[in-house]
Amino acid sequence: MIQLLFMVVMAEMAGILILLFKTPLRKLLIMTLDRVKRGKAPIIVKSVAATVFVIMMYTIYTIRDIQSRPIDALNPTDHVLLANHMLEASLMGFSLFLSLMIDRLHHYIRELRLLRKTMEAAKKQNRGFEDGKNGGDEVKARGEEISGMEAKIRKLESEREAKEKEVKAAEANSVALKNQSEGFLLEYDRLLEENQNLRNQLQSIDQSLSHSDGKKNT
Incomplete structure (x- = not known):
């Protein structure tokens, strides 16, 4: 029993x-503890711990019973049993305490891992928000540039x-001048023709x- 403890x-x-x-090894041990805490394993562990606690309490009761006897009534066997029971009770109590320490360490390590993951997710979200903000500023600048x-x-x-209107006006003026020049040419031709007729x-x-x-002279 003592060797096992x-x-x-x-x-x-x-x-x-x-x-x-x-x-x-820490990662491997954490994975093992995660599996142990799933399913029916926690019930088995608690049952074993409760059994060890009951045995420890019975051992303490035996120690108290031996110590309550008169010193003169104790023989060497009682002294050996007393030392043996005290060692067993100490080892069982220390074992339960270490088990509790392992459980708490595993719990805190797991919580720390979850907290780190949450912080990393928050940092990524913050980076995404900052990138989106920078992207929004760029979009705003692009919008202003487009405007x-x-x-x-x-x-x-x-x-x-305005240039098209000026060109159209110039074209209209040129057409009017062309029509006017054609009218002048026609008028000039008419005048030439009348002049020729008058000459004729x-x-x-x-x-x-x-x-x-000539007839009068003859």
Whole structure:
């Protein structure tokens, strides 16, 4: 019994040392404890712990019973039994205490891991929010740039429309000048034709006058 308790205590102390330092064995032990705490295993562990506690209390009762006897009534066997029971009770109590320490360490390590994951998720979310904010600023800047470009485009379109109006007005003026020049040319042709007609009439009158004068002279 004492050898078994010594082995249990040594194993529990080794487990505590493994949990205290970050090593590959720590991860393996944590995974083992996670599996132990699933299903019916916690009930079995609690039953074993309760049994050990009951045995420890019975051993303490036996120790108290032996110590309550008169010293003269104790024989060497009683002294050996007293020492044996005291050692067993101490080992069982120490074993239960170490078991509780392992359970609490495992619980705190798991909570710490969850807290770290939560903090990492919060940091990622914060980074995403900051990136989104920076992206929003960039989008805002892009929007302002697009608005400025649209204003420039509207200004250029208005200038283009004004130029088109000027071109149309110039074309209209050129058409009017062309029509006017064509009218002048037609009028000039008409005047030339009238002038030619007048000349022809004058020539015919001169010829008729000269012909009549010739007849008078004869």
